[in-house]
Amino acid sequence: MVRPLAALVLAALAVAGTPATVPRAGSIRGQVVVPHTPVAAARPSVADLWTTRPDPVDRRRSVVYLDSAPRQAFEELRPGRAKMDQRGQQFIPRVLAITVGTTVDFPNSDSTFHNAFSLAPAGPFDLGRYRPGRTRSIRFDRPGIVPVSCDIHSHMSAYILVFNHPFFAVTDEDGRYSIPGVPSGPYTLAVWSEIGRPATRKVTVVDGDTVEVNFQVGRSGS
């Protein structure tokens, strides 16, 4: 479900535990179970050639993150570059999580033109049409969720989650995630999935320990 993650925006303000010194760290890991993985198959068209379902299907679809983060997390942001490929008329990865200030490259690895764009308040952009083999880039300077689409291929879509702290992880093919280096303290852990409402859990990270938190995401959220 696409919705502005107010928590992402508010994370910069609602700073939890504001320790005066750098605390020791633990980690959070677990699994996110989603009942259904949407497949971005092309809508039926009466005028085109037969289009087949994309193969393979990228099943990395959820992001787990700290809803609030230690103050020093905002000072340690090291934005860099990330890549969202366009291949087989899919965005790969379909879900990308980055920190504020990161520049995302959109290479066109297909044999047809693409036109990535987004109308999201957190980062509206339109890269225009560009040919195979070319790359266009955009820098994301505001936290939030940025749904990405292709203006030429309506079935192509993806999500970029922009955080203003580094404590987040995209789940793997099996839904597993791991957030290392989390300073000790109590937090609200949140999960975002494109098909369900964001869910949260209260967690307390203890120095040197790993906290296991699992989520079950349904269409209505849980």
Place this chain on the structure above:
Amino acid sequence: MPSGMTGTRHARFAPSPAALAVWALVAVVAPAAAQTRDEPYGFARGRVTFGGEIAGSVAPRDDEAFFNYTDYERDTLRMARLRLFGQWRIAQPVSLVGELRTENADQLDLSALYLRWRPLASREFDIQIGRIPPVVGAFARRAYGRDNLVIGLPLAYQYLTSLRPDALPGSVDDLLRMRGRGWRPAFPIGSQSVAPGVPLVSATRWDTGIEARWKTGWIETAAALTRGAPAVPVVRETNGGRQWSARAAVHLPLGMTIGVSGARGQWIEDDVLALVPEDRREHSTQSVLGTDVEYGVGHWLVRAELLRSVFQIPILAMPSETPLTAWSGFVEARYRWHPRWQVAGRAEKIDFGALLGTAGVPTPWDAPVTRLEGVVGFRATRAIELRAGWQHNWRDAGRIHERGSPAVQVLYWF
């Protein structure tokens, strides 16, 4: 429905287009409040999928010039249109593809229904059998709303000429009297009912037959054998003729596609041909040659098409057969200067070959029309677009020689 059209074979209940537009708007906003689905709607584990488009257009009534009427006798600038596309994957190489369409909610048309067979899994080669997409030109295969840069349809695909497949002029003067009256031409031979003329190529109805399409690398080709003619697609046989059509296109690496196409088919119905001498009946074909170009790079999308049509018609009072030539072309462009905002425009013309009537002055057999249209578009969401624009038409004959009209449109696809 314009005044003067009631009681015809096409008369149907027609709710107010404005009311329908409001209905369309409500229908748009409600589902669009939720996220646009990335996957198409479907069931049977994805074997049956469907999507669709709703388009509502509003403009002042045009009961005098009829510049934007289609072969369904509807004004494309005052229309609520719902299109539902479906595909049933029967087996791995075979699917059934169809489109249900309603305009102004007065009847449901099965505007496309065909079997699509991909005999070689590794090749983009499809065979389509049934009511299939047109081959000639480029515009008719595009989705009506989302891929149409402005609100109106191109003259070549929409403007009604004075020719009818079920009625024939007895002389050149009969034909010249109908110049600029394509919305309701009448002729002495054949049907005496009130009916519209035909466009050069129909974009709103599709023909029935078999088509092969093949794409490899930068080349795309298609060829079809169907029942009707470019101007008169049919489901039921109206004459014994067949239409051959073909198109070849090359997709250049720089973002340009260039296509050439042609078609030839019998366009006059057997019922009216039976009323002319047997040696004239073979003069009943329509030939179309066309070329189309598309160039899309960056925030620009530019398209152009040129179609030349030749109607053969057995006019009894003419000593030799004089084909009725016509050509129409357009150039259109869209520029998107913001992720939400775009501006688009189309310039076009339809012109006709000259005939000599009893007045002895060469006169185009129908009235040439020039049209300019400009539109500003706003993407409210990924799947909702609002458009507002102005269309201006100039015509050399008919009741009204010039008419401008504002128009607005709401589009929603799912």
